[in-house]
Amino acid sequence: xxxxxxxxxxxxxxxxxxxxxxxxxxxxxxxxxxxxxxxxxxxxxxxxxxxxxxxxxxxxxxxxxxxxxxxxxxxxxxxxxxxxxxxxxxxxxxxxxxxxxxxxxxxxxxxxxxxxxxxxxxxxxxxxxxxxxxxxxxxxxxxxxxxxxxxxxxxxxxxxxxxxxxxxxxxxxxxxxxxxxxxxxxxxxxxxxxxxxxxxxxxxxxxxxxxxxxxxxxxxxxxxxxxxxxxxxxxxxxxxxxxxxxxxxxxxxxxxxxxxxxxxxxxxxxxxxxxxxxxxxxxxxxxxxxxxxxxxxxxxxxxxxxxxxxxxxxxxxxxxxxxxxxxxxxxxxxxxxxxxxxxxxxxxxxxxxxxxxxxxxxxxxxxxxxxxxxxxxxxxxxxxxxxxxxxxxxxxxxxxxxxxxxxxxxxxxxxxxxxxxxxx
Amino acid sequence: xxxxxxxxxxxxxxxxxxxxxxxxxxxxxxxxxxxxxxxxxxxxxxxxxxxxxxxxxxxxxxxxxxxxxxxxxxxxxxxxxxxxxxxxxxxxxxxxxxxxxxxxxxxxxxxxxxxxxxxxxxxxxxxxxxxxxxxxxxxxxxxxxxxxxxxxxxxxxxxxxxxxxxxxxxxxxxxxxxxxxxxxxxxxxxxxxxxxxxxxxxxxxxxxxxxxxxxxxxxxxxxxxxxxxxxxxxxxxxxxxxxxxxxxxxxxxxxxxxxxxxxxxxxxxxxxxxxxxxxxxxxxxxxxxxxxxxxxxxxxxxxxxxxxxxxxxxxxxxxxxxxxxxxxxxxxxxxxxxxxxxxxxxxxxxxxxxxxxxxxxxxxxxxxxxxxxxxxxxxxxxxxxxxxxxxxxxxxxxxxxxxxxxxxxxxxxxxxxxxxxxxx
Numbered sequence: 001x002x003x004x005x006x007x008x009x010x011x012x013x014x015x016x017x018x019x020x021x022x023x024x025x026x027x028x029x030x031x032x033x034x035x036x037x038x039x040x041x042x043x044x045x046x047x048x049x050x051x052x053x054x055x056x057x058x059x060x061x062x063x064x065x066x067x068x069x070x071x072x073x074x075x076x077x078x079x080x081x082x083x084x085x086x087x088x089x090x091x092x093x094x095x096x097x098x099x100x101x102x103x104x105x106x107x108x109x110x111x112x113x114x115x116x117x118x119x120x121x122x123x124x125x126x127x128x129x130x131x132x133x134x135x136x137x138x139x140x141x142x143x144x145x146x147x148x149x150x151x152x153x154x155x156x157x158x159x160x161x162x163x164x165x166x167x168x169x170x171x172x173x174x175x176x177x178x179x180x181x182x183x184x185x186x187x188x189x190x191x192x193x194x195x196x197x198x199x200x201x202x203x204x205x206x207x208x209x210x211x212x213x214x215x216x217x218x219x220x221x222x223x224x225x226x227x228x229x230x231x232x233x234x235x236x237x238x239x240x241x242x243x244x245x246x247x248x249x250x251x252x253x254x255x256x257x258x259x260x261x262x263x264x265x266x267x268x269x270x271x272x273x274x275x276x277x278x279x280x281x282x283x284x285x286x287x288x289x290x291x292x293x294x295x296x297x298x299x300x301x302x303x304x305x306x307x308x309x310x311x312x313x314x315x316x317x318x319x320x321x322x323x324x325x326x327x328x329x330x331x332x333x334x335x336x337x338x339x340x341x342x343x344x345x346x347x348x349x350x351x352x353x354x355x356x357x358x359x360x361x362x363x364x365x366x367x368x369x370x371x372x373x374x375x376x377x378x379x380x381x382x383x384x385x386x387x388x389x390x391x392x393x394x395x396x397x398x399x400x401x402x403x404x405x406x407x408x409x410x411x412x413x414x415x416x417x418x419x420x421x422x423x424x
Numbered sequence: 425x426x427x428x429x430x431x432x433x434x435x436x437x438x439x440x441x442x443x444x445x446x447x448x449x450x451x452x453x454x455x456x457x458x459x460x461x462x463x464x465x466x467x468x469x470x471x472x473x474x475x476x477x478x479x480x481x482x483x484x485x486x487x488x489x490x491x492x493x494x495x496x497x498x499x500x501x502x503x504x505x506x507x508x509x510x511x512x513x514x515x516x517x518x519x520x521x522x523x524x525x526x527x528x529x530x531x532x533x534x535x536x537x538x539x540x541x542x543x544x545x546x547x548x549x550x551x552x553x554x555x556x557x558x559x560x561x562x563x564x565x566x567x568x569x570x571x572x573x574x575x576x577x578x579x580x581x582x583x584x585x586x587x588x589x590x591x592x593x594x595x596x597x598x599x600x601x602x603x604x605x606x607x608x609x610x611x612x613x614x615x616x617x618x619x620x621x622x623x624x625x626x627x628x629x630x631x632x633x634x635x636x637x638x639x640x641x642x643x644x645x646x647x648x649x650x651x652x653x654x655x656x657x658x659x660x661x662x663x664x665x666x667x668x669x670x671x672x673x674x675x676x677x678x679x680x681x682x683x684x685x686x687x688x689x690x691x692x693x694x695x696x697x698x699x700x701x702x703x704x705x706x707x708x709x710x711x712x713x714x715x716x717x718x719x720x721x722x723x724x725x726x727x728x729x730x731x732x733x734x735x736x737x738x739x740x741x742x743x744x745x746x747x748x749x750x751x752x753x754x755x756x757x758x759x760x761x762x763x764x765x766x767x768x769x770x771x772x773x774x775x776x777x778x779x780x781x782x783x784x785x786x787x788x789x790x791x792x793x794x795x796x797x798x799x800x801x802x803x804x805x806x807x808x809x810x811x812x813x814x815x816x817x818x819x820x821x822x823x824x825x826x827x828x829x830x831x832x833x834x835x836x837x838x839x840x841x842x843x844x845x846x847x848x
Contacts, residue, residue, distance in 0.1 A: 020765070024788040103810060109799055111809055118821050119791070201821055222646075222822045243844035250846030341444070363839055364448040367543070375533055375842030384847070385535055385838065386527060397542050397625055397835040398646045399823040411821040414809065415787055418799025420667035422674030423808070 004184045005192050011147055012199030014177035015120045019145035021175040023117050027094040029173045030141055034090035036168035037137065041083040044164055045076055051160035052129070059153055071127050072154055082130050085389070089137050092388040095407040096143045099415070110417040115410050117143035119201035122193060123391075124149045124215065126207045129157035135204075136165045136179050138391050142409040145178045147200060149193060152185035159183060190215075197221040204392055204404075209319075224404065226394045229259035229347030230319050231377045234336040234362070235275050236353035237268040243374060244352040245279045250376040251350070253286040256323050259393060260348050260370075260380040263319055264326040266336045272329050273299055280306050288323045291315045295329040317343035333358050337365050344368055346395045348377035369395055369402035428608045429616050435571055436623030438601035439544045443569035445599040447541050451518040453597045454565055458514035460592035461561060465507040468588055469500055475584035476553065483577055495551050496578055506554050509813070513561050516812040519831040520567045523839070533845050537836040541567035543625035545833065546617060547815075548573045548639065550631045553581035559628075560589045560603050562815050566833040569602045571624060573617060576609035583607060614639075621645040628815055628828075633743075648828065650818045653683035653771030654743050655801045658760040658786070659699050660777035661692040667798060668776040669703045672749075674800040675774070677710040680747050683817060684772050684794075684804040687743055688750040690760045696753050697723055704730050712747045715739040719753040741767035757782055761789050768792055770819045772801035793819055793826035 041048075052074040059069050095115055102112025121144045123135045132150055139146035150158040162181035170176055182189060194203065197220035205215035209228050216225045233251055235244045251262035267275055276299050280290060289307040292300060300308055315326040316339070330336045340349055350372035351362040359373040370380045380402065382390025387405030394400050400408035465472075476498040483493050519539055526536025545568045549555045556574055563570035574582040586605035594600055606613060618627065621644035629639035633652050640649045657675055659668045675686035691699055700723050704714060713731040716724060724732055739750040740763070754760045764773050774796035775786040783797040794804045804826065806814025811829030818824050824832035 020789065020791065023791065105808075105810060109803065114787075116791075222820070240844070246844060246846050254847055359841075363538075365444065367444065367447065367540075368837065370838040370840060372840045373842060375840055375845040376847050378847040379533065379535075379840060379845070380838075384529075386529060396646070401835055402838045411825055413792065414794040414804075414826045416794060416796045416799055416803060417783075418797060420664070420670060421799040421803070422670050423678055423800050423802040 004186065004189060007184070008182060008189060008192055009196070009199075011180040011182065012120070012196045015145040015147050015180050016199045018175040018177035019117065019119045022143050022145055022178050023096075023119075025143060025174065030094065030143070031090045033140055033169040033172035033174045034086050034137060036172050037133070037165055038083040038086040038090070040164050040168045041079050041086065041133070045079055048079060048157065048160045048164070049074060049076075051156040054156040055129075055154050064153065068127060068153070072129065072157070074129060074157060078130070082133050086133065086137050089141050089389050089406075092141065092406060094141065095410050102415075107421050108419060109421050110415075112415055113412040114415050115407075115412050118409060118411050120145045120147065120199055121409065122147045122149075122196070122200040122203040122221070124190065124193070124203070124205050124207070126151040127153045129154040129161055131206065132158045132161045132181070133165060134389070135391055136162070138389055138406060138409065140169060140174065140178065142406045144409055145180070147180040147182065147193070149182040149189070155183070155185055191218070194219040194221075206392060222399075224392065224394050224399065225396055226392050226404075227259050228319060228345055228395060229261070229380075229393075230263050230317050230343060230345040231260060231348045231350075232264045232266055232336075232340050232344060233262050233350040233352065233377065234266040234330075234333075234340070235268065235271060236333060236351055236355060236358050237270040238355035238358060239268075239271055239275065239352040240354055241271070241275055241278055244275055245282055247350065247352055247374065247376050248279050249282045249286070251378055252283060252288055252325050253323070254376070254378050257321050259319070260377050261321070262325060262377060264316065264328065264343070266328050266330050266339060267296065268333070268336075269295070269329050269331055272296060276300055276327070277303055283325070286323060288325060290325055290327050292327045293329060296327045317345075319345070333361060337362070340366055340368075347393070348372065348380040350375065350377050369393070428610065428613060431608070432606060432613060432616055433620070433623075435604040435606065436544070436620045439569040439571050439604050440623045442599040442601035443541065443543045446567050446569055446602050447520075447543075449567060449598065454518065454567070455514045457564055457593040457596035457598045458510050458561060460596050461557070461589055462507040462510040462514070464588050464592045465503050465510065465557070469503055472503060472581065472584045472588070473498060475580040478580040479553075479578050488577065492551060492577070496553065496581070498553060498581060502554070506557050510557065510561050513565050513813050513830075516565065516830060518565065519834050524836075526839075531845050532843060534839075534841040536839055538839050539831075539834050539836050542833060542835050544569045544571065544623055546571045546573075546620070546624040546627040546645070548614065548617070548627070548629050548631070550575040551577045553578040553585055555630065556582045556585045556605070557589060558813070559815055560586070562813055562830060562833065564593060564598065564602065566830045568833055569604070571604040571606065571617070573606040573613070579607070579609055615642070618643040618645075630816060646823075648816065648818050648823065649820055650816050650828075651683050652743060652769055652819060653685070653804075653817075654687050654741050654767060654769040655684060655772045655774075656688045656690055656760075656764050656768060657686050657774040657776065657801065658690040658754075658757075658764070659692065659695060660757060660775055660779060660782050661694040662779035662782060663692075663695055663699065663776040664778055665695070665699055665702055668699055669706055671774065671776055671798065671800050672703050673706045673710070675802055676707060676712055676749050677747070678800070678802050681745050683743070684801050685745070686749060686801060688740065688752065688767070690752050690754050690763060691720065692757070692760075693719070693753050693755055696720060700724055700751070701727055707749070710747060712749060714749055714751050716751045717753060720751045741769075743769070757785060761786070764790055764792075771817070772796065772804040774799065774801050793817070
């Protein structure tokens with residue numbers, strides 16, 4: 001066993017031990033820890049920015065592109081934003097300790113479920129250093145220990161932030177070991193970390209599709225995978241055209257690089273001639289390129305100023321993460337539902353319609369984490385859904401679906417309170 | 425691809441297709457299907473018993489032991505019991521369709537979660553043919569399609585029962601394909617079934633420890649593993665001796681072959697001299713063998729009529745599934761908690777005490793699916809917990825913990841109802 005692996009296991013063991021105490025740590029201590037973290041983010045700006053400079057310098061030297069450099073960048077404003085986010089989490093209700101479904105059975109046993117933390121959460125993520133603070137804070141508030149492993153581009157920033165978070169937490173009375181940071185950024189450590197099911201109860205991978213799939217296939221512990229969204233918006237025969245244009249525009253343009261952005265527009269044949277030119281004109285203003293099936297192309301091709309391409313079969317079920325949308329005309333709601341069943345990724349799907357029955361059918365029949373009537377899929381987000389914050393968005397069905405807030409980082413145990421009862 | 429594999433995939437595809445309709449099938453149709461199943465179990469007794477005779481004959485010819493033969497056996501009384509169990513499930517509330525956490529956000533969006541089925545559940549199990557009906561019925565009521573694969577010893581009984589269930593369900597309007605039975609009992613089909621994550625949303629393995637572990641390690645889909653319980657009962661310094669004796673006796677003796685039966689007795693040193701002789705005397709009447717640590721052995725060795733052995737280190741953390749218990753004296757509640765943390769399997773753990781604070785500490789600090797104060801661990805069971813029925817007992821933390829009832833076979837999706845909202 002190499003030193004790095006031994007060190008990783010030691011971190012796992014320490015996190016597991018801390019998690020036993022964290023499980024019943026008082027809300028007051030947890031909140032004080034979060035307040036300390038926010039205060040330190042404001043007080044220790046200088047040393048964090050010094051560390052961040054090292055990463056930025058390295059990135060520039062390695063010829064990393066500007067977008068990536070911007071993701072790495074910390075400054076006073078961003079640190080202040082992080083501090084505010086931490087205080088927002090402090091203000092959220094503590095999910096731990098709630099007792100529910102409790103009832104007295106005929107034999108007098110009191111039986112119910114108590115919400116408890118999962119234990120130790122592993123998180124692997126890429127370049128943005130604020131993720132170190134985000135995830136540590138959400139795990140802390142939900143009573144979980146955490147083992148963080150960030151990307152190597154941000155290693156100096158992450159180290160500084162992890163140290164800040166650890167010290168601030170311990171100062172409030174959080175057990176030592178509750179927040180672990182893996183300093184070694186060797187790729188081989190990923191494989192080792194995925195084997196640590198003895199210590200890690202849940203792994204959360206954040207990153208590109210290839211990385212997330214690798215983690216799902218290779219982790220010995222449960223994984224919550226997400227972050228991949230092939231999102232459709234279906235414009236029904238009975239859609240209000242103005243709403244449909246606004247919703248599609250927002251879902252595609254407001255932030256095209258994220259998983260809840262629109263990928264494919266489905267439009268009913270009976271409204272396509274009115275809807276498509278209207279939406280295409282708006283989308284063109286934002287520079288959106290449309291990959292159209294034959295029927296939608298025949299409507300749009302005579303319009304001027306549009307970026308059009310014939311759709312290929314690769315366009316269906318593709319997550320563009322860019323100012324591109326696929327467009328398909330369908331004969332019916334049924335055809336739209338079939339298309340979504342076949343090509344959707346179970347993330348976010350929307351219908352635009354004024355018809356009650358079509359809306360209800362869409363809600364019933366689409367099998368996805370988030371199903372919308374007359375709203376933009378861009379709302380799929382923990383804060384927008386009222387969860388306060390999120391560690392990610394799950395597209396799987398077990399445990400939690402959609403935005404993962406504090407409650408989704410917990411489980412329950414059954415409590416059984418008796419007075420000498422035995423089973424007959 | 426062999427024919428058997430092609431057939432298995434076809435069953436997976438058919439189940440997935442059926443699951444889309446099952447997801448919003450009315451409670452009335454599902455309950456009618458269950459009533460049909462119960463009626464047919466009563467009406468078709470003869471043909472089921474003919475099929476069962478074939479299995480029994482084969483078992484006898486193969487020299488299968490009597491216990492195993494008894495597990496295979498069906499008769500009129502057992503079929504009537506199965507019919508009643510089905511009607512009990514019909515009488516349970518439908519978990520599907522409940523909408524919860526729904527609220528109006530400041531922007532006017534109505535956002536909430538709706539309980540929906542998981543989709544397709546795979547079940548692999550061993551010899552008892554009633555499991556075919558049990559699992560099919562729980563999946564049907566919870567709106568899930570199911571792919572059943574029973575042991576080869578019960579193949580004729582299982583085939584007859586699966587056919588009965590399928591026909592009774594379709595007669596009520598359940599979509600064809602909702603209940604699939606894998607007729608091929610080749611071991612290689614297990615491996616193939618574990619690869620079908622395209623069609624199967626959750627795999628439930630039932631069987632011995634080796635089999636369950638194999639499924640956990642090799643399944644491409646999520647698995648709910650359970651059925652293994654190393655259960656401790658800690659008799660605290662402040663225990664009521666009569667209650668402690670009754671609880672330990674019940675937990676060990678009432679049904680020693682099951683996962684919620686007691687394995688290890690932990691006893692505080694301050695009460696051991698009074699408690700151990702009292703409990704040992706009772707346990708001896710049932711023929712229980714005690715594997716004692718040095719200190720408990722020194723108390724018990726002078727008593728007559730006891731089956732005693734010195735404990736070895738293999739006794740700690742062992743699931744006996746027999747009339748054997750390990751016994752250990754501890755210096756404190758802390759030592760008991762440490763022992764349980766180290767050797768428990770996260771199933772069911774109990775403390776016997778009249779001291780409020782000790783009870784509260786035990787409830788807080790033991791990390792297990794079910795934590796008891798002053799009651800027998802034998803209560804860990806879906807029916808005993810008021811869930812009506814169970815498909816198994818989960819010892820994992822994700823998704824569901826402890827007895828898995830109808831609700832635990834569901835997930836949720838987010839519903840977002842708007843009026844044209846877009847994200848600012």
